[in-house]
Amino acid sequence: MTRTHAVPDLVDRARGGDARAVARLITLVEDASPRLPEIAAALAPHTGRARVVGLTGAPGVGKSTTTSALVGAYRARGQRVGVLAIDPSSPFSGGALLGDRIRMQDHATDPGVFIRSMATRGHLGGLAWSTPQAVRVLDAAGFDVVLVETVGVGQSEVDVVALADSVVVLLAPGMGDGIQAAKAGILEIADVFAVNKADRDGADATVRDLKHAISLGRREIRGASWRQPVVKTTADRGAGIADLVEAVDAHHDWTAAHGDLAARRVERARAEIEAVALAALRARWRGDRLDALAVRVAAGECDPYTAAHALTADGENDHPG
Amino acid sequence: MTRTHAVPDLVDRARGGDARAVARLITLVEDASPRLPEIAAALAPHTGRARVVGLTGAPGVGKSTTTSALVGAYRARGQRVGVLAIDPSSPFSGGALLGDRIRMQDHATDPGVFIRSMATRGHLGGLAWSTPQAVRVLDAAGFDVVLVETVGVGQSEVDVVALADSVVVLLAPGMGDGIQAAKAGILEIADVFAVNKADRDGADATVRDLKHAISLGRREIRGASWRQPVVKTTADRGAGIADLVEAVDAHHDWTAAHGDLAARRVERARAEIEAVALAALRARWRGDRLDALAVRVAAGECDPYTAAHALTADGENDHPG
Structure with missing residues (x-):
C-alpha cells in the first residue's frame, strides 16, 4: 500500500492541488518513511513561498477557534491555507485527538484548506523533526499560508512554533493572565x-x-525594534480577526524589510538540518553497543560523558546516510 | 567565582550533606559547564541508590501541593528528599518562576530536603539533557528519594518524567478529566x-x-501486568497521602521483583548517554558550515537530508570529547 505511488508522482499531484497526495506525504513524514530523503529532494525546489504563522497559548485560551477564524479570513482574500495542529497523541485514543477541532469542520469541504492534526509523540526526533518537514510539504504544495498551532506549554512545542515567520501568542482574561503566559515561557x-x-x-x-510587560521586556532585533501589538479578539464571533490578520501582515512586512524574515527562515532550516542529522545518528546508535554502555552507566561503573564519547568515537569512519 | 572549588571537593561536600555544594553542582549542569565530564566521573560511583519518583499532571491539578505533601510523608519516615521542579523559564522573570511553589517553603529550613526549580529552556539539549544529570547529583548526594515534578503537557516534559522509577499522574475532577489527561499523552x-x-x-x-480507561488500555510489562492503582487525595489537607506513598512503594517493590526497575534505569541511562552525545555533536556542528547549509536549504537549493548528510560526513575523523 505504501508504495502505490512513486515519489515524483506524489509530489506532482500534491503541487497540483490533490489533497490526498498532500495527506499521503505528511503520513510518510509521520511514519519516518525511508523515502523521506527522496521526497525532500523533490520538494526543495518548490519551497520558500508559503508564509508560516505560528499560533500558541495555554490550554483553554481558544486556539482552535482562533485558528479556524484566521483560516476563514485568509480564505476570504483568496489565499489557500494549510493547518498543522500539533497534539500529543495517546495510545488510548490511537492517535491525535480531534475532539476540540470540531469547529475546524467549517472548512472541511473547502478544497483551498488542508487541516492536519499531527500525532508525533514517541517518534524518533519528535516534533523538531516532523513539524518542519510537514510545513515543507504544505509549502511545496502551494499553500499561501501555513498555520502551525501548538499548545503553549512544553519545551518542544514552544521551540517548534518559535520558528514560524510570525508567532501569535493567545491569552485570555481570567486564566492567571500574564503570569500564566510567562510560566509557559511563551511571552x-x-x-x-x-x-x-x-x-x-x-x-x-x-x-x-501585557502592554506593561512588553514595555519592560521588549526584544531588540537587529538594531530596529518590533513592538509587539496587542489585539483583542472574540474568535467564536469573529470579532477582532481582521485586526489580527492585519497585525500579522504588518509583522511580516516589517521582518521582510529588516532582514529578519530571511534570518528566521535560515534558523528554521538550521534546526531542521540538525533534527534530521540527530535522528539519523540516533537510529544508528540504537543497538548492542549503546545497550552495553547504558548497563554500565546504570550500574555506576561508567559516567554518561565517558559513555557518550565511546558511542560517538565508535564507528567514526561511517556516517548516516 | 565558578572555579572557587575543585570538582572532587564539591562532590565530597555534596555527599557530606552540604546543600550549597549540591546547589552549585546543579547550577553547573544548568550552565552546561565544561567541567561536567569531570563532575559526572566523580559522581558515578555514588549513584544508583536513590528512588526516582516522577509526578506530573495538567496545569491546575495540584502538583506542587502534592509534591510538598509527599516530601512531608517521606521525611516523616526519616528519608532525605530532593525535589526537581521542571519549569519553562521566561526572560521576563529571568529564570524559573517560583510563584506556585510557595507551599514548598514548609520545607525550606529542613536540611533533609533540597528543592530546586530547574530553568532549562533554550539550553543545548534541553530537559532531556539537564534533568537526568541533576537527578544524578541528588542521587550521589545521598537523597533517598528524588521527586521530579513536571507539567504534564509537552513532549519533552512528559518524556523526562516517564524515565522515573515510578510515575505518579495527577488528575483532578472538573477539568475535563480523562480526556484532558489523554490529550496530554500522560495516561x-x-x-x-x-x-x-x-x-x-x-x-x-x-x-x-479512570478505572474504566485503565481496564481498556492497560500495559503488559514483561509478561506480568501491573494494574495501575487509583488513589484519591486532597493534598492541601494531607488526605490520602499515606495511601499514595503506599501505592508508590508497592509499585517500586513490584518493579524490583519483576526486573522492570533495572530495565527502566538502563533506559534512563541510555537516554542520558544519547542526550550528552547529541549535545556534544550539536555544539560541534554550530558554525560556518551549518550556517552555509541552512542558507542553501532556506533558498530551496538543497534539501535538509542532503544537508544533514553533508554535515555529518564532514569532520568524520574527529569526534566530540
Whole structure:
C-alpha cells in the first residue's frame, strides 16, 4: 500500500492541488518513511513561498477557534491555507485527538484548506523533526499560508512554533493572565499578542498588564525594534480577526524589510538540518553497543560523558546516510 | 567565582550533606559547564541508590501541593528528599518562576530536603539533557528519594518524567478529566494515578472513568501486568497521602521483583548517554558550515537530508570529547 505511488508522482499531484497526495506525504513524514530523503529532494525546489504563522497559548485560551477564524479570513482574500495542529497523541485514543477541532469542520469541504492534526509523540526526533518537514510539504504544495498551532506549554512545542515567520501568542482574561503566559515561557516568542475572549470581564486588565510587560521586556532585533501589538479578539464571533490578520501582515512586512524574515527562515532550516542529522545518528546508535554502555552507566561503573564519547568515537569512519 | 572549588571537593561536600555544594553542582549542569565530564566521573560511583519518583499532571491539578505533601510523608519516615521542579523559564522573570511553589517553603529550613526549580529552556539539549544529570547529583548526594515534578503537557516534559522509577499522574475532577489527561499523552506513562482535590464534586466519577480507561488500555510489562492503582487525595489537607506513598512503594517493590526497575534505569541511562552525545555533536556542528547549509536549504537549493548528510560526513575523523 505504501508504495502505490512513486515519489515524483506524489509530489506532482500534491503541487497540483490533490489533497490526498498532500495527506499521503505528511503520513510518510509521520511514519519516518525511508523515502523521506527522496521526497525532500523533490520538494526543495518548490519551497520558500508559503508564509508560516505560528499560533500558541495555554490550554483553554481558544486556539482552535482562533485558528479556524484566521483560516476563514485568509480564505476570504483568496489565499489557500494549510493547518498543522500539533497534539500529543495517546495510545488510548490511537492517535491525535480531534475532539476540540470540531469547529475546524467549517472548512472541511473547502478544497483551498488542508487541516492536519499531527500525532508525533514517541517518534524518533519528535516534533523538531516532523513539524518542519510537514510545513515543507504544505509549502511545496502551494499553500499561501501555513498555520502551525501548538499548545503553549512544553519545551518542544514552544521551540517548534518559535520558528514560524510570525508567532501569535493567545491569552485570555481570567486564566492567571500574564503570569500564566510567562510560566509557559511563551511571552518572549510572541510577535503579535491576541487577547481572546475579549468579551469577558478582565480583558482590558489583561491587555494593560501585557502592554506593561512588553514595555519592560521588549526584544531588540537587529538594531530596529518590533513592538509587539496587542489585539483583542472574540474568535467564536469573529470579532477582532481582521485586526489580527492585519497585525500579522504588518509583522511580516516589517521582518521582510529588516532582514529578519530571511534570518528566521535560515534558523528554521538550521534546526531542521540538525533534527534530521540527530535522528539519523540516533537510529544508528540504537543497538548492542549503546545497550552495553547504558548497563554500565546504570550500574555506576561508567559516567554518561565517558559513555557518550565511546558511542560517538565508535564507528567514526561511517556516517548516516 | 565558578572555579572557587575543585570538582572532587564539591562532590565530597555534596555527599557530606552540604546543600550549597549540591546547589552549585546543579547550577553547573544548568550552565552546561565544561567541567561536567569531570563532575559526572566523580559522581558515578555514588549513584544508583536513590528512588526516582516522577509526578506530573495538567496545569491546575495540584502538583506542587502534592509534591510538598509527599516530601512531608517521606521525611516523616526519616528519608532525605530532593525535589526537581521542571519549569519553562521566561526572560521576563529571568529564570524559573517560583510563584506556585510557595507551599514548598514548609520545607525550606529542613536540611533533609533540597528543592530546586530547574530553568532549562533554550539550553543545548534541553530537559532531556539537564534533568537526568541533576537527578544524578541528588542521587550521589545521598537523597533517598528524588521527586521530579513536571507539567504534564509537552513532549519533552512528559518524556523526562516517564524515565522515573515510578510515575505518579495527577488528575483532578472538573477539568475535563480523562480526556484532558489523554490529550496530554500522560495516561500511558502512569504507574500510579492520584485523583487530587477529591473533596470536590465529580471526584468519584473521575475515579470511575479512570478505572474504566485503565481496564481498556492497560500495559503488559514483561509478561506480568501491573494494574495501575487509583488513589484519591486532597493534598492541601494531607488526605490520602499515606495511601499514595503506599501505592508508590508497592509499585517500586513490584518493579524490583519483576526486573522492570533495572530495565527502566538502563533506559534512563541510555537516554542520558544519547542526550550528552547529541549535545556534544550539536555544539560541534554550530558554525560556518551549518550556517552555509541552512542558507542553501532556506533558498530551496538543497534539501535538509542532503544537508544533514553533508554535515555529518564532514569532520568524520574527529569526534566530540
